Amino acid sequence: MNKKIVALLLMGAALTTANAGGLMTNTNYHVAFDRMMARGASMEIDAAYSNPAGLAWGYEGFQLSLDFQKPWQNRDIEYGGTTFVGKASAPIVPALFASYKQDRWAVSTMIGIVGSGGFVKYDNGVPMFNVLMGSLLNANGFAPGSYQLDSEMKGKQYIYGGQVNFTYKLTDCLAAAVGLRANYYDGYYRGHVIADNHAQLGRLASLLLDVDQKGWGFTPLVSASFHKGPLTVTTRYEFRTKIETENETNILEAGLGANLIKAMMAQDPNAAAKMAALKGQLDGYTAAYADGAKTRYDMPALLTVAVGYEITPKLRATAEYHFFDDKNAKMSGNRQDELTHGTHEVQLGAEYDINDKFTVSLGGQRTDYGLSDNYQQDTSFACDSYSVGLGGAWNINEKVRLNAGYFITLYSDYNKTASYGPETFSRTNNVIGLGVDFKF
Numbered sequence: 001m002n003k004k005i006v007a008l009l010l011m012g013a014a015l016t017t018a019n020a021g022g023l024m025t026n027t028n029y030h031v032a033f034d035r036m037m038a039r040g041a042s043m044e045i046d047a048a049y050s051n052p053a054g055l056a057w058g059y060e061g062f063q064l065s066l067d068f069q070k071p072w073q074n075r076d077i078e079y080g081g082t083t084f085v086g087k088a089s090a091p092i093v094p095a096l097f098a099s100y101k102q103d104r105w106a107v108s109t110m111i112g113i114v115g116s117g118g119f120v121k122y123d124n125g126v127p128m129f130n131v132l133m134g135s136l137l138n139a140n141g142f143a144p145g146s147y148q149l150d151s152e153m154k155g156k157q158y159i160y161g162g163q164v165n166f167t168y169k170l171t172d173c174l175a176a177a178v179g180l181r182a183n184y185y186d187g188y189y190r191g192h193v194i195a196d197n198h199a200q201l202g203r204l205a206s207l208l209l210d211v212d213q214k215g216w217g218f219t220p221l222v223s224a225s226f227h228k229g230p231l232t233v234t235t236r237y238e239f240r241t242k243i244e245t246e247n248e249t250n251i252l253e254a255g256l257g258a259n260l261i262k263a264m265m266a267q268d269p270n271a272a273a274k275m276a277a278l279k280g281q282l283d284g285y286t287a288a289y290a291d292g293a294k295t296r297y298d299m300p301a302l303l304t305v306a307v308g309y310e311i312t313p314k315l316r317a318t319a320e321y322h323f324f325d326d327k328n329a330k331m332s333g334n335r336q337d338e339l340t341h342g343t344h345e346v347q348l349g350a351e352y353d354i355n356d357k358f359t360v361s362l363g364g365q366r367t368d369y370g371l372s373d374n375y376q377q378d379t380s381f382a383c384d385s386y387s388v389g390l391g392g393a394w395n396i397n398e399k400v401r402l403n404a405g406y407f408i409t410l411y412s413d414y415n416k417t418a419s420y421g422p423e424t425f426s427r428t429n430n431v432i433g434l435g436v437d438f439k440f
Helices: 003-010 031-036 052-057 127-139 258-267 271-285 332-338
Strands: 061-079 082-084 086-089 093-102 105-122 148-171 174-197 202-228 231-238 244-256 294-296 302-310 315-324 343-353 358-368 385-395 400-411 414-418 421-439
Touching: 031 061, 031 343, 031 358, 031 385, 031 400, 031 421, 052 093, 052 105, 052 148, 052 174, 052 202, 052 231, 061 105, 061 127, 105 174, 127 148, 127 174, 127 202, 148 202, 202 258, 385 421
Parallel strands: none
Antiparallel strands: 061 082, 061 086, 061 093, 061 421, 086 105, 093 105, 105 148, 148 174, 174 202, 202 231, 202 244, 231 302, 244 294, 302 315, 315 343, 343 358, 358 385, 385 400, 400 421, 414 421
C-alpha cells in the first residue's frame, strides 16, 4: 500500500466553522461588532474585550451585557465537476460582559466562545478521502464502478473563554489594563469511508474515525488607551495561547476488509507477509489518533491598534488593524509553517446618533490569511474575505440599550492544484445578533 495514501487518509484536521477574526480566534463577541466591526476605540461595555483600558473613561458604576448571535455558513469544495457541500451550523452563540468602574480604576469580564465555534458536515465525504480510497482499491485490482462508496465527514470545534481585566487611569489622558483569559478546547472528528462490493466480497476497505479532543490554555492580556478630546488611540496585545489537546478515541480503524484479505491470501503465497507489513504501517500512521495522543491547537498572539475620532457630537468613526501571529502558533501537523505570513485584518466603522434614542452604524473588514496550497486541506481550509456589517442601537431608557446587527462575509474562492487534481474551495457566512446592555 502506498504510504502517502495511508498517511493522507488518516491525517488529522479540523472540520470547523468560524466567525470573524483569525484562523483560530474569534473577535465578534458583542453585537456592537456585528453592526460596526471596528470597536477597538470603544469605551462602552464591549470594551471589556475590545479595549479594556478604555473602560477608564466608561460608565461610573456597574454594567452588564447579554448578547446572542446566530451564524450560518457553507464550506464547499468543487472537484471533478462535483460540489461537495459542507453544511456548517451553530446554535445561538451567547456572550456575557460585565464591568464595574469607580474613579480611576475598573474591573471587567467577558465570557464567550473565543475560538471557532460550530459544526460542519459533509454528507458525501470530501474529495481527498474518496479519491484516496479509490487509489487504494485500484492498487489492489478493483476498478472504479466495481464497488460502492459510502462516505461522510463531520466535526466540531469550540474554544470557550472567560477573561478578567483590571484597568487603571494613569493620567487624565492615559490608561492601562492587564488581564488573563482561560480557554477550554472541546472538539471532535467523526467520519467514515467504506467501500463495498456486496455481490462478491462485501466490505473491501474502510476508514473509521471517532475521536474527541479536549484541552486547556491561558492567555495573558495587556492594553493601553490614550483619550483626549475627540481623539482615542488604543492598542491591545494577547500573548500566544498554548493549547494541547488529548485524544479520547472511541473508534479508529483503517485497512482492507476481512473477505478481501482472505481472497488475496488464497491467490498470493506472499500475502501473509504483505498483510503483516500493512498492519505495521497502519499502526504507525494511526498512532497520532490513539487514545491519549496529544495535538496542538494554539491560539496565536494578537496585536490590535485602533484610532477613534468624534467627528461631531453625533458622529464617531474608528479605523483598526489586527495582526494574528499564526506562523508562531503551533497547529496540527505544523501546518503553520505552510502559511506565507500571519493574518492581517483592517477594519473601518462609523456610528451616528439620530437622536437621544437611536443610533445607526456601518462597518467593513478585510482579512488576509497568507494562505498556500500546502496549508489548504479538504478538511480544514480558509479563504480571504471582505465583511460588511450594519445595524443600530435603541436606548430604551437611561439604563437599558438594545443592540441589533447583521454582517455578511464575502469570500474569495481559493483554487488549489492537489495531487489528485484541481479543487476550488468556497465559503459563505452570515451572522445576525441581538444584545441588551444594562447600567446600574
